[in-house]
Amino acid sequence: MSIADRRRAQGFTQEGFAFAVGVDRRTVGRWETGKSSPQPPQRPRVAEVLQMDLDELDALLTSTGARPKPVRSAPSAYYGSGDPDEMIRREFLRLMALSGVIAAIPDDEAEALEGSGDDFGRMNGHLWQVYQLARTKGSVYPVVQSQLTALNDALREGRAQAGTLCFAAGDLFQLAGELAFDANRYHDAAASYSLAASASKEIGAYDLWSCALIRSAYVDLSERRYRRAADTLGFARRIALRGDGSLATRHWAAAVQAEAFAWLGDFGACEEALDEAEKVASLSGQGSNGRWLRFDGSRLAEERGARYLQLNRLDLAETALKDALTLAPLAAGHSFRRRGAVLVDLAAIGAKRRDSEQVMQYGLEALRLARISGSGYVARRLRAMTVELGNLGRDRHIAELKAEIGTLAA
Missing domain, CATH: 1.10.260.40 (lambda repressor-like DNA-binding domains)
Incomplete structure (x- = not known):
C-alpha cells in the first residue's frame, strides 16, 4: 500500500x-x-x-521509495515517534520494578511525600512555572527531558527514597504529557499520563493520581472518545475524594467531565458537573499548588460558555464567553492558549448564526494568537472550527480565513 x-x-x-x-x-x-x-x-x-x-x-x-529523515535523538528534536521519551519511560518502569517500590504506604507517609522539599520537587515546581510563562511551550521540552533523565539516574543510583522519586515522577511525567499534548502528540501524551498515574497510585498520592487521570481524559476528548472520557473523569472524582479536601482536584475533574457530558448531549449531567466545579469557590485557601494542580475556578466562565456552545445554547454561550474575555483580558495574564480558545468559540457561534463579520472578528484574532504562541491546541481548535464555516457559502473573506488556518503548523 x-x-x-x-x-x-x-x-x-x-x-x-x-x-x-x-x-x-x-x-x-x-x-x-x-x-x-x-x-x-x-x-x-x-x-x-x-x-x-x-x-x-x-x-x-x-x-513507496521516500527516504524519511531519521528523528534526532537530541532533546530538542522531540517531534518524532517519541524515541527519547519512550526510552525514558521504559527505563523508569524498569527501575521502579527493580527498586522494589512499596505497593502501598500509610496515608501519613504519603502526605509527607506530597509536602517534601527535595531537589526534584523544587526543580519540578520551577519547570511548571516556566511552562506556564513560556510563550512557545515546546521551548520548555529539552529541560523537562533532561530532568526526567536525571530522575532515572537518581532511581538507578539509589540517591533518594523510591517513594519520593515516584512522587516526583508522577509530577514530572504530567508536565511532559502537557508538552506532548500541546504539540498534538497524543500517543506520547497518553503514555506520559499513564505512567504518571501508575507512579502516583503506587504511593497512594490520591490528588496527584487523580490529576494524571484528568489529563489523560483530555486525550480521549481530543480523539472523540467521549463516553470513555466521562467514565475516566468519574473515577478521577472518586479518587480525589480520598485526597486532600483543601485541594480543588475533585472540582477540576467535574469541570472537565462537564465537557464530556456536553459532547454526549447530556445537558442535565453537564449542568451538575459545572455546579460541582463552581464549589471550588467555597474552599479555604488557594485550592491549587500552581504545579500539577492549577485549577482555581477562574476559567469557569469560559468553560461554561464552551459547554453551552457544544450543547447549541448559543445565547447562553455568547454571554458567558464575552464575560470571560472581560474578566480575564490578555494584558492581565490571560494565557494565549486560554484566550485563543475563547475567541475560537465566539467565532464558532458566529458561524452557526451565519454571521461572517463575527467569524472574521474573532477568528482572525485567534489565528494571530496561534501563530504568536505556536500553540498546537489553539491551532487544533481553529481547524475543528472550520467545519462550521461551510454554513457561510462562498464568502471570499471566510475562504481566505480557512486557507490561513490551513497553513498553521501541525
Missing part, C-alpha cells in the same frame, strides 16, 4: 488531506510520488490523519 492508497482509504482527496495535515496540495503530491517525505515535525499529524502509528508511517514511506 502507498501513502496515496492509505489517503484514499481514509476518504481524503489530495486537497482535503493537505488541509487536514496543514500543508500545500503540491507537497502531498511530492510525498505520494516519492520525491520527498514528511519532515519529522509533520509526521505525527500525518500519522494521526491516516490513522496509523509512526512506525507504520515510516514503513509506508520507505516502501
